[in-house]
Structure formats: C-alpha cells, structure tokens
Amino acid sequence: MPGLNETQQAAVREYGAVLAEPQRDVNAARTALHETSFSASATSEDILGKSEILSAAERRLAQTRFDAFRKLQSSPGKLNEQQAALLMQQGLPGRGNQGGGGGGGGGRAGGGPGGNQPFDAALRGRSEEMRKWRLSQPMDKFKQLRKMYEDAGVDIRLVKFGLGPAMSDDEVDYCFQVAKAMGARGITCEPPVSETRRLGEFATKHQLMIGYHGHSNVTSPESFGRPGSWEQAFYYSKYNGANIDIGHFAAGNSVPATEFIKRHADRITNLHLKDRKFNEGENMPWGQGDSQVREILQLMKREKYPFMATIELEYRVPEGSNVMTKLAKCVTFCREALA
Known part of the structure; x- marks a missing residue:
C-alpha cells in the first residue's frame, strides 16, 4: 500500500500474516465443497457437511479479521480513514485483490491501472451528479x-x-x-x-x-x-x-x-x-x-x-x-x- 510510513507498513504486514491461516482454511473448505458438489457419489448430507465446514471457516475468518483490524487501529501503526478503506478494497491475503465489487482489482470502480480512464472519469462525474441530486431531495x-x-x-x-x-x-x-x-x-x-x-x-x-x-x-x-x-x-x-x-x-x-x-x-x-x-x-x-x-x-x-x-x-x-x-x-x- 502506498503512502504508509514504516510503522504502518509493519502493522499492515502483521495484519496480513494473522489472516493468512484462516484464509487458507476458507480456500481449502471452498475447494472441498466445490469438488463434493460435482462428485457423482456425493449425497446431500456430504454437501451439507462441507457447506457447514466452509461456513465455520468463514466465521473464523470474519472474527479474525475484525480482531486483527481492531488491534491494528489501536497500535502505533494506526491507519487513517482513507488508508483503512484502501486496505479493505485491496482484499485479503491469499485471495488476490478483489477490487470494490464494481469491477476488477482496480478499486471501487474497477478502473485501476490499464482501465478505461475516460470511461472511469465519466462514471465518477456521473456518480457525483447523482450524489448531489440525492442529497438535495426533500x-x-x-x-x-x-x-x-x-x-x-x-x-x-x-x-x-x-x-x-x-x-x-x-x-x-x-x-x-x-x-x-x-x-x-x-x-x-x-x-x-x-x-x-x-x-x-x-x-x-x-x-x-x-x-x-x-x-x-x-x-x-x-x-x-x-x-x-x-x-x-x-x-x-x-x-x-x-x-x-x-x-x-x-x-x-x-x-x-x-x-x-x-x-x-x-x-x-x-x-x-x-x-x-x-x-x-x-x-x-x-x-x-x-x-x-x-x-x-x-x-x-x-x-x-x-x-x-x-x-x-x-x-x-x-x-x-x-x-x-x-x-x-x-x-x-x-x-x-x-x-
């Protein structure tokens, strides 16, 4: 992440290291569920069991992420609001950059390096127009x-x-x-x-x-x-x-x-x-x-x-x-x- 001082960089690395193991567990559980779902010999009970394992792994990951972020924000490496938002947008260790859900790994609008910059600029302008309109409505x-x-x-x-x-x-x-x-x-x-x-x-x-x-x-x-x-x-x-x-x-x-x-x-x-x-x-x-x-x-x-x-x-x-x-x-x- 750009714009971080050395203390913040160390804190973010520690945050990522803490999440690595539960993220691997989620990835493994997801793969197991996928393979079981398409197995000709799998029963509904088999699939439900794998689904429950995945759900448990995801709950553990969510709890770990919550605790790790709270620890990061109470440390000397605390991020400001913009940096924290960027950390959330960039995804988790082991799963790649997910972007903001609106495109690829380029952040909120999925623009990023190599994106369609004129389109992204127009989209941002349209979003700002919509924001102003919304906030003006009684x-x-x-x-x-x-x-x-x-x-x-x-x-x-x-x-x-x-x-x-x-x-x-x-x-x-x-x-x-x-x-x-x-x-x-x-x-x-x-x-x-x-x-x-x-x-x-x-x-x-x-x-x-x-x-x-x-x-x-x-x-x-x-x-x-x-x-x-x-x-x-x-x-x-x-x-x-x-x-x-x-x-x-x-x-x-x-x-x-x-x-x-x-x-x-x-x-x-x-x-x-x-x-x-x-x-x-x-x-x-x-x-x-x-x-x-x-x-x-x-x-x-x-x-x-x-x-x-x-x-x-x-x-x-x-x-x-x-x-x-x-x-x-x-x-x-x-x-x-x-x-």
Whole structure:
C-alpha cells in the first residue's frame, strides 16, 4: 500500500500474516465443497457437511479479521480513514485483490491501472451528479409517494438501493432516510460481502434491517451465495439480514435453503420463490426442482414467520402458453401448499 510510513507498513504486514491461516482454511473448505458438489457419489448430507465446514471457516475468518483490524487501529501503526478503506478494497491475503465489487482489482470502480480512464472519469462525474441530486431531495417527496401507495392499499415492505463501495457515507445515510420516509421495514441490496461491515453501521444507526441478496455464485468471497457469506454479515450487525432466493440457494449450494431459514429466521427479510435443480441446474416448473418450495411455504405458515415471500417466474414458458397463465399456476401452487 502506498503512502504508509514504516510503522504502518509493519502493522499492515502483521495484519496480513494473522489472516493468512484462516484464509487458507476458507480456500481449502471452498475447494472441498466445490469438488463434493460435482462428485457423482456425493449425497446431500456430504454437501451439507462441507457447506457447514466452509461456513465455520468463514466465521473464523470474519472474527479474525475484525480482531486483527481492531488491534491494528489501536497500535502505533494506526491507519487513517482513507488508508483503512484502501486496505479493505485491496482484499485479503491469499485471495488476490478483489477490487470494490464494481469491477476488477482496480478499486471501487474497477478502473485501476490499464482501465478505461475516460470511461472511469465519466462514471465518477456521473456518480457525483447523482450524489448531489440525492442529497438535495426533500423527504416530503417520499412521504407523498408512501401515501400514494397506502391509499392504493399497498404496503411497502422493502426498498432496493444500489448500496455498495461506490456510494459515499452521506448517500448511504440518505437511502436509509428515504426508506424510513416511505414506511419500509428494511432495505435490500446486493453489495460485496466486504461492504457489510460499513453498511451494518448505518443499519444499526437507523435500526432498519438490510436484506442482502445474492444468486448462485458460491466461489467468489464477495458474492452472497454460500451460507457463510450471510453469516459473515450477520456478525457485524444485528440489523444485517438476508434476502434469500431459494432457487439460487439450492442451485449454488446443492442443498435447499430450508435449514438456513430455520437457523436464521430472525435475520430473513424476505424470500424469492423459484424452483431450480441442484448443481447450477435450470429453473423448473414449481414442484419439479430441488428448492423445496412447498416445504418452505409450509414452514413459514407453521412457524408464523413475519417475512414475506414473492413469486419470481423465471422458468421457460412453453410455446402455446404465456407468462400470466404460468404465474396463475404458481399462485395456485402457493394456495394449495398453504391450505
């Protein structure tokens, strides 16, 4: 890292050395899960066992990272705010530079050396324009929007924002103010996992849940896909939650989301319902995949979970049919499951 004095450089090296072993454990556990998931002889129990080992390794890494950073910041080599942010952006030992989630290893926007500099400059200018616009908007506008929905009988549960590394602290704070003005119970977003510590601080400040959403990517440490990715976020704040797509969860982890939902029901903000096959399988008509849509709906009813579940129609509509016909079948499936 440029701009560090000798004391800071030594402190950062020590920080990296402390993280090296737990990061190796995570890498090994991730490889084992990947190999097991694609083994013809592996059972669901085998895959679940490997997934739990990976989750435990990731929790250990998150705890070690937290403790090591706190130690660094209480040492003579303490970093200033900009240096600390750069350390977080540059990734962890053994996994390479992950960038900021918006591109390659070039930092927040993924520009970096060799990037498209004119494009990056234009993007930064556009981001600054958006920041100024956001911060100039009165909350009364959003209160009016809330009333319009309420008058129509619509309850706003969640508001989605593009929270992430490219968004400044004052913009993040603005997003929470907007969500509260609209009467939402929480925010949903898809940031890199490494951003959840910062975002969790704002969620705690506003006492509003964030539902982190992901897909079926279980190989990237910055993607929400593995149970451990959400559990790492949970560690940082009790207001860090999960917006789980049960189809993507099943496809990526080769186990249904049922047990994860049971274990973390107090952190679930909402569910997306679809039915995919294990091992990155296709979206299927409901009841033909491995996502346990029926069982999860019945679990929600039995346990009286307060979060909502929404239908996502993503399987291929056959020739001769149409989206509305298939959507009606999904609604019927839900009604029969909950009868």
